[in-house]
Amino acid sequence: MTMIRMTLAALAVVTPAAAFAQDGLTIRDAYVRSANSKTAAAFMVVQNDRDAECRLTGASSDAAELVELHTHSEVDGVMKMHKIEGGIAVPAGGDHALARGGDHVMLMGLAKPLSDGDTVALVLDFGDCGTRQVDAVLDNDRADGAGGHADHQSH
Numbered sequence: 350m351t352m353i354r355m356t357l358a359a360l361a362v363v364t365p366a367a368a369f370a371q372d373g374l375t376i377r378d379a380y381v382r383s384a385n386s387k388t389a390a391a392f393m394v395v396q397n398d399r400d401a402e403c404r405l406t407g408a409s410s411d412a413a414e415l416v417e418l419h420t421h422s423e424v425d426g427v428m429k430m431h432k433i434e435g436g437i438a439v440p441a442g443g444d445h446a447l448a449r450g451g452d453h454v455m456l457m458g459l460a461k462p463l464s465d466g467d468t469v470a471l472v473l474d475f476g477d478c479g480t481r482q483v484d485a486v487l488d489n490d491r492a493d494g495a496g497g498h499a500d501h502q503s504h
């Protein structure tokens with residue numbers, strides 16, 4: 350957090366416009382699922398209240414060796430996940446859900462196996478829109494990755 354705050358302060362000094370661009374971009378409903386000791390996937394909703402598109406161009410975390418933006422697409426009738434090139438667009442005045450079966454932040458080479466309740470700190474790079482830090486809690490029981498509608502009905 351300290352590093353991010355310093356970065357924001359530096360931006361404010363050099364380019365006031367860029368500092369203003371930090372406003373209006375919100376991450377909510379972030380959580381992580383991990384099916385094995387090596388990999389995990391993070392899901393969330395990105396809300397963009399600005400009047401220009403923001404694009405998630407990358408992510409990083411101390412919890413894993415490699416962090417990539419992934420999505421799923423159908424290949425010969427089978428859903429497969431693959432790396433996203435060019436980032437994930439979040440429309441002006443709208444939101445975009447990173448959700449199961451769709452876009453996600455992929456963590457590979459976990460520093461240690463994760464279990465329910467563990468927190469994964471992610472830094473999300475939105476290019477010109479700045480960076481966002483989010484703490485995503487591991488929740489393998491979460492029923493719905495769409496965000497905002499997961500009411501844990503089974504609990």
Ligand SMILES: [Cu+2]
Nearest residue numbers: 419430453455
């Ligand atoms: Cu993936």
